Amino acid sequence: MIAIDLSGRRALVTGASSGLGRAIALNFAAAGARVGVHYLKDHDAAEAVVAQIQQAGGQAAAFGGDVSQPAQVEKLFADVDAAFGGLDILVNNAGMDGARELCADSDPAHWQRVIAVDLQGPYDCTRQALKRMLPQQRGVILNITSVHEFIPWAGYSAYTSAKAALSMFTKTVAQEVATQGVRVLAIAPGAIRTPINAAVWGNPDSLRDLDQKIAMCRLGEPDEIGRVCAFLSSDLASYITGTTLAVDGGMLIYPDFNHGG
Numbered sequence: 405m406i407a408i409d410l411s412g413r414r415a416l417v418t419g420a421s422s423g424l425g426r427a428i429a430l431n432f433a434a435a436g437a438r439v440g441v442h443y444l445k446d447h448d449a450a451e452a453v454v455a456q457i458q459q460a461g462g463q464a465a466a467f468g469g470d471v472s473q474p475a476q477v478e479k480l481f482a483d484v485d486a487a488f489g490g491l492d493i494l495v496n497n498a499g500m501d502g503a504r505e506l507c508a509d510s511d512p513a514h515w516q517r518v519i520a521v522d523l524q525g526p527y528d529c530t531r532q533a534l535k536r537m538l539p540q541q542r543g544v545i546l547n548i549t550s551v552h553e554f555i556p557w558a559g560y561s562a563y564t565s566a567k568a569a570l571s572m573f574t575k576t577v578a579q580e581v582a583t584q585g586v587r588v589l590a591i592a593p594g595a596i597r598t599p600i601n602a603a604v605w606g607n608p609d610s611l612r613d614l615d616q617k618i619a620m621c622r623l624g625e626p627d628e629i630g631r632v633c634a635f636l637s638s639d640l641a642s643y644i645t646g647t648t649l650a651v652d653g654g655m656l657i658y659p660d661f662n663h664g665g
């Protein structure tokens with residue numbers, strides 16, 4: 405039997421107090437990793453994830469910080485060093501889509517905030533992670549992008565631009581470190597049931613509309629992303645780097661075309 409084994413690995417998952425980050429942290433712990441559950445503000449929710457991991461026999465600790473603030477990122481990684489003695493896996497998961505604003509009417513400050521969280525944050529975290537991973541010649545960095553690294557989304561140009569840029573950042577850094585034991589990958593989730601899109605799946609009409617955009621005709625569950633992240637972080641995926649894996653129930657295969665063109 406092939407099993408995902410992350411025992412002995414030290415992982416940090418940003419934005420892990422909710423949604424996909426929480427599911428990724430739980431799957432990492434179930435595979436044996438020691439997990440840093442990072443949060444922005446919701447300390448209690450992060451501690452609840454830590455408690456859930458510990459109750460199941462795993463190891464975890466909570467770490468705070470705003471990923472868009474380089475000084476806070478530096479402190480975050482110093483805190484992880486102090487607790488875990490280093491890092492083997494980073495998941496740049498923290499992110500936001502921002503308010504819906506068409507470009508012509510948009511507020512530059514809102515645009516820059518999304519870029520700071522969704523692109524600058526992963527850049528700073530990756531820089532810090534590589535300082536730890538390259539000397540040990542071992543590490544995996546997973547960047548959570550979105551199907552919107554491929555699909556335009558009116559009103560969310562900051563989000564789509566940040567996610568597309570994060571995809572190319574992934575490939576470029578993967579190329580830089582490929583011979584040094586570090587793999588860098590992106591995962592592009594489709595529509596997954598989390599707080600970020602609760603307004604959509606909480607409304608039957610918008611949910612029906614969204615389901616039609618997915619070949620499998622249903623939303624994904626956070627665990628379906630968490631399991632893939634655990635696999636990609638493990639040695640089972642040892643020959644995969646510098647690419648994006650879509651985990652989207654077939655959103656990118658244009659289900660509208662299933663009845664002819």
Ligand code: NAD
Nearest residue numbers: 419422423424444470471497498499550593595596598600
């Ligand atoms: P979520 O809102 O539950 O998670 C986002 C997390 O990021 C939260 O925990 C939040 O506190 C954290 N965060 C936001 N700004 C931060 C900051 N400045 N510093 C530190 N942390 C910050 O939603 P989610 O769906 O779990 O989103 C996780 C990631 O998945 C995001 O990058 C999102 O773009 C991506 N994604 C989600 C979906 C989906 O359908 N849910 C689809 C594609 C991509």
